[in-house]
Amino acid sequence: MTSPLHAALTAHRLRLLSAAGAIASIVSLTRLGSGPGACPAWLCCLLIGATYLIFCLSYWQRHQEKQRLLQATSITTGQPAADTVLIAYASQTGYAQQLAHQTAASLQQAGLAVALCTLNQLSAETLTQYGKILFVVSTTGEGDAPDQASLFCRRILPQHRDLSHLHYAVLALGDRHYTRYCAFGHQLRHWLAHQQAQALFDLVQVDNGDEAALRHWQHHLGHISGYSGLADWSTPAYGAWILHDRHLLNPGSLGQPVFHLCLMPPAGSSWQAGDIAEIGPGELPGSGVTSTAQDLPSREYSIASLPSDGGLELVVRQMRRPDGRLGTGSGWLTEQVQPGQAVALRVRSNPSFHTPLSPGPLLMIGNGTGIAGLRAHLKARAAAGLADHWLVFGERQRAHDYFFQMEVEEWLRQGTLSRLDLCFSRDQAQRRYVQHALQEQAAEVKRWAERGATILVCGSLHGMAAGVHAALLSILGETLLDTLMQTGRYRRDVY
Ligand SMILES: Cc1cc2nc3c(=O)[nH]c(=O)nc-3n(C[C@H](O)[C@H](O)[C@H](O)COP(=O)(O)O)c2cc1C
Known part of the structure; x- marks a missing residue:
């Protein structure tokens, strides 16, 4: 049997061969004929045929590699092989999940057996079954801990158990701008140490995707696997996305201005509803474009459109500091960069806010710029001819802050939306938010959940997300809400 390493090398060689074949085929075609120096037709056909075959073979190899990784994406119910390494992750916006998959791929490349799961899928039994x-x-x-660890925090972290058999390591992702830097990673490490688990090496902290810290983690993976030739993880480079259009969504609003931006993607770009756009902090190589956000970490925004719309759309609220100066990231996007200029951007897949494009009820709850992520989902579902969607959206005043009103009402008219609840908090004496709409419609929310609805929440973490969670908890109860979370039917993109 070929080893994973051997397979990867072969796939790489096949890709090189098929590229060389394509070049030879093009050269032979330009010389097709019967004169001196010409290439006979049979040779052209042979070259094209062979190139096609090699291309198919390399495609098949890559497919096989992906399948092998997919097989490792869930923990098996039976006793795992003694030397299987389990990679347990908890991600809120997809980055930890991406790094967990890269970790799995590296260990597999070194020939180790791996399994992957979220922290919420870890049971007390699993912790005793795995040695690493x-x-x-x-x-x-x-x-706080990400949603993908909420059950683990409630059920496992309060327990005391003997984990002295367990060897572990923690890769903690965070951002130094927050007061409680990498707090959940530290809490987890602390708990593991108290259960007598043995650290393979010190906790590795990654400040905002810091490459040096990631190389340090990869270095440790090399040690664990006993294989020094692991391929370096290449971070996808920022591309030059051209700002095509920008307009104000909320003229006259009591709140900060909110802009709708459309950026034209570089060739070959792709994304899906739920994904995130990372705006780069620095200069775009070779473009002469320097953002004023140069010294700051990258900024993240939920994507509000689909590739089939032609452009990548964002909904950005312009932020101001207490001294009146514009926020660096939002100021750059909403005022400084001009249409026709390039923005350094890359797309990050955010599987925890994806949802299958299959029939079934969907309850979408969001406020403010949170309409962005929900809009991409609604667009995808409308394009797929799906119905049975309920949107609960909140902002300040109907007259100024009803983002995408025409589109939303068209979805309602067409039947893409079967229910719409709007909560404009300042349109009446008593403040009314999305969580109040859920409480008022409690029986209906419960009916939707019981008939299989997935709940998507997008928007502000403070106020909205906590309020919505409390409302759902009181309407559905802890058991049902836990089940929804565990089965991917309660998904959040909150910031
Ligand atoms: C709403 C929000 C809150 C965050 N809070 C913290 C925090 O308290 N401490 C910290 O170190 N990092 C914090 N971060 C940074 C994230 O941990 C960091 O961006 C990480 O790479 C995200 O990984 P994920 O995509 O897997 O969730 C926060 C990020 C967001 C978007």
Whole structure:
């Protein structure tokens, strides 16, 4: 049997061969004929045929590699092989999940057996079954655990158990701008140490995707696997996305201005509803474009459109500091960069806010710029001819802050939306938010959940997300809400 390493090398060689074949085929075609120096037709056909075959073979090899990784994406119910390394992750916006998969791919490349799961899928039994677990976790909110660890925090973290058999490592993702830097990673490491688990090496902290810290983690993976030739993880480069259009969505609003931006993607770009656009901090190589956000970490925005719309659309609220100066990232996007200029951007897949494009009820809840992520989902579902969607959206005043009103009402008219609840908080004496609409419609929310609805929440973490969670908890109860979370039917993109 070929080893994974051997397979990867072969796939790489096949790709080189098929590229060489394509070049030879093009050269032979330009010389097709019967004169001196000409290439006979049979040779052209042979070259094209052979190139096609090699291309198919390399495609098949890559497919096989992906399949092998997919097989490792869930923990098996039976007793795992003694030397299987479990990679347990908890991600809020997809980065920890991506790094967990890269960790798995590296270990597989070195010939190790791996399994992957979220922290919420880890049971007390699993912790005793595996001898080696690598944790890849982010921190969200104000030092909180991501949703993918909420059940683990409630059920496992309060327990005391003997984990002296367990060797572990923690990759903690965070951002130094937050007071409680990498807090959940530290909490987890602390708990593991108290259960007598043995650290393979010190906790590795990654400040905002810091490449040096990631190389340090990869260095440790090399040690664990006993293989020094692991391929370096290449971070996808920022591309030059051209600002095509920008307009104000909320003239006259009591709140900060909110802009709708459309950026034209570089060739070959792709994304899906739920994904995130990372705006680069620095200069675009070779473009002469320097953002004023140069010294700051990258900024993240939920994508509001689909590739079939032609452009990548964002909904950005312009932020001001207490001294009146514009926020660096939002100021750059909403005022400084001009249409026709390039923005350094890359797309990050955010599987925890994806949802299958299959029939079934969907309850979408969001406020403010949170309409962005929900809009991409609604667009995808409308394009697929799906119905049975309920949107609960909140902002300040109907007259100024009803983002995408025409589109939303068209979805309602066409039947893409079967229900719409709007909560404009300042349109009446008593403040009314999306969580109040859910409480008022409690029986209906419960009916939707019981008939299989997925709940998507997008928007502000403070106020909205916590309020919506409390409302759902009181309407559905802890058991049902836990089930929804565990089965991917309660998904959030909150910031
Ligand atoms: C809403 C929000 C809150 C965050 N809170 C913290 C925090 O309290 N401490 C910290 O170190 N990092 C914090 N971060 C930074 C994330 O941990 C960091 O961006 C990480 O790479 C995200 O990984 P994920 O995509 O897997 O969730 C926060 C990020 C967001 C978007």
